Amino acid sequence: MNSCDHISWLQISGREETSIHHGDRFAKVITQLTTAQSQYPSLICFLGRKQKMTAMRELFPYNNFKRSHRGGFVNLRLDSATTESDFPLLLLDSDPLSPIPHLLHSPTCHQEDVLPTNWPRKREHSTIDTLYGRLVFLFCDVICLFAEDFDGLPQVARLIQSWLRVRSASSLPGKVRPRVIIVAKEETDSVTHSFLDLEDLRLSLQQEDIVRRNEVFASITLMRLAGDQISPLARFRRLKEVILLEADRAREMRLEERVLFSAKHIQCFLRQAIQHTASSITEPFDFIAHSRLGNELRHDYETHVCVFLNLARRYFLSMTTVNRFLASSIVMDAYPPRMHSRHFACPDHILLISITVFDSQRLFRSLYRQHYFRAFKKAFEFDDQAVRRCFMLEETLAAQFRAVETNMQSSALLRAEGLKLDSKYLKQLRTHLTCLNCLRRRPEHVLSCGHAICDICLQIFGSNLEGQESCFRVNECAICSQEVSVIGRVKPVTAGPRILSIDGGGTRGVVPLEFLRLLQNVIGPALPVQDLFDQAFGTSSGKR
Ligand SMILES: [Zn+2]
Ligand SMILES: [Zn+2]
Ligand SMILES: [Zn+2]
Numbered sequence: 001m002n003s004c005d006h007i008s009w010l011q012i013s014g015r016e017e018t019s020i021h022h023g024d025r026f027a028k029v030i031t032q033l034t035t036a037q038s039q040y041p042s043l044i045c046f047l048g049r050k051q052k053m054t055a056m057r058e059l060f061p062y063n064n065f066k067r068s069h070r071g072g073f074v075n076l077r078l079d080s081a082t083t084e085s086d087f088p089l090l091l092l093d094s095d096p097l098s099p100i101p102h103l104l105h106s107p108t109c110h111q112e113d114v115l116p117t118n119w120p121r122k123r124e125h126s127t128i129d130t131l132y133g134r135l136v137f138l139f140c141d142v143i144c145l146f147a148e149d150f151d152g153l154p155q156v157a158r159l160i161q162s163w164l165r166v167r168s169a170s171s172l173p174g175k176v177r178p179r180v181i182i183v184a185k186e187e188t189d190s191v192t193h194s195f196l197d198l199e200d201l202r203l204s205l206q207q208e209d210i211v212r213r214n215e216v217f218a219s220i221t222l223m224r225l226a227g228d229q230i231s232p233l234a235r236f237r238r239l240k241e242v243i244l245l246e247a248d249r250a251r252e253m254r255l256e257e258r259v260l261f262s263a264k265h266i267q268c269f270l271r272q273a274i275q276h277t278a279s280s281i282t283e284p285f286d287f288i289a290h291s292r293l294g295n296e297l298r299h300d301y302e303t304h305v306c307v308f309l310n311l312a313r314r315y316f317l318s319m320t321t322v323n324r325f326l327a328s329s330i331v332m333d334a335y336p337p338r339m340h341s342r343h344f345a346c347p348d349h350i351l352l353i354s355i356t357v358f359d360s361q362r363l364f365r366s367l368y369r370q371h372y373f374r375a376f377k378k379a380f381e382f383d384d385q386a387v388r389r390c391f392m393l394e395e396t397l398a399a400q401f402r403a404v405e406t407n408m409q410s411s412a413l414l415r416a417e418g419l420k421l422d423s424k425y426l427k428q429l430r431t432h433l434t435c436l437n438c439l440r441r442r443p444e445h446v447l448s449c450g451h452a453i454c455d456i457c458l459q460i461f462g463s464n465l466e467g468q469e470s471c472f473r474v475n476e477c478a479i480c481s482q483e484v485s486v487i488g489r490v491k492p493v494t495a496g497p498r499i500l501s502i503d504g505g506g507t508r509g510v511v512p513l514e515f516l517r518l519l520q521n522v523i524g525p526a527l528p529v530q531d532l533f534d535q536a537f538g539t540s541s542g543k544r
Pocket of ligand 3: 447449450451477478479480481482
């Protein structure tokens, strides 16, 4: 591919049937960061035209704002002065009044995905307003609007009104919505005059818009730029201070709500949010659910919980033991043992605040509650009992979550300690339907004590055999604390799905059988040949 001078993060085409084009701009930009998985960027979005570009050049003088750079609907740059900072600045810029091209040719210099949208033809809101409100603003901490580029404040008020009507697609709390700074030209030195302008702007918003304001934007501030009588540096210094202050406030809110994302997290969410927006402009974008893509709780999760609840009832386990068992299984599932975590000193908090993505209550309600409600209902029959048990589980989970966080403890260790504490009750429970270590999967290996364990738990609770990356040894059963000695082999992470397909019955089926027998001879009797395949199919040859 040719060398690429595109700075566009998003492109759109087609007026009636819109398509969203996006390349690898975000991934490319964050490669300039020192450690993208532990740097937490602030996204500042600049909206306007000429005045916007002048301001960006003055505000970020060490950045390269070449005219030859090829831009799009939303462009993305990294402020080069902050590449090593814990909180780098990512600069988005866009022009809300730019026309949408009918057709866009694919670039030859970089890979680009084109997503046709699934939006209704007749829509209440314009394409550009929809994309800002439901996609771009999902990730913005600060939005800077240059009133001069929009013929003054009344036009700015109209833009804000239309974004309020689009509403926000974010599932995150209202406090972390973007903070808007309206940048207007100074007409008078009078403070009263500036105040009146902001009041006028508020008055021009209708009652319904005022209610929606807090759902869409965390704050709206008016800031006046000094006239040409002073140097550009002095003119924009104050604006930079305001932008950085608002970015700091936005970060504090994100820390408080536990939704401060690293550059790597944002990269994954952006890609998913683009796909989500292309397919729906009515459904909210659920950050928690999207953080679990590839590891969703499947329909069988409820069955595994029921298997445990039935065993718990049969062996008269106390409610405390049951709650502790379920909560630590959720902690281990939701906060994977090797999950990254960082602590920051926050100016207004004496304690350090740690980033262990997502608050336990929000996480439980978004992902687990529905499964537990149904499982409790099956076990206890009544809705109010199920609601009460869910509430109690949520409380235990919050306490365990705090323990993991304050002690910076691994969630697997918390699980192991919890199981040990209750091992005298848990040792009686036996099932080959559910791995009681995690309550997520069916077990694959049976230990000498009679308890069974799945491949994933074998890796979590076992230790890797030296020189054999897919072999793990377990010395102690986590459920009954008994000494065991089991070596289990798991499928290597690099292996794809292994499918055995036998075509034809009768004599045609005999030939592949002979192949399988020869294969078994080569690998020896310790490993049954059928265990080498994840799925087997046969035409007229029966099934495995
Ligand atoms: Zn390119
Ligand atoms: Zn397991
Ligand atoms: Zn055991």
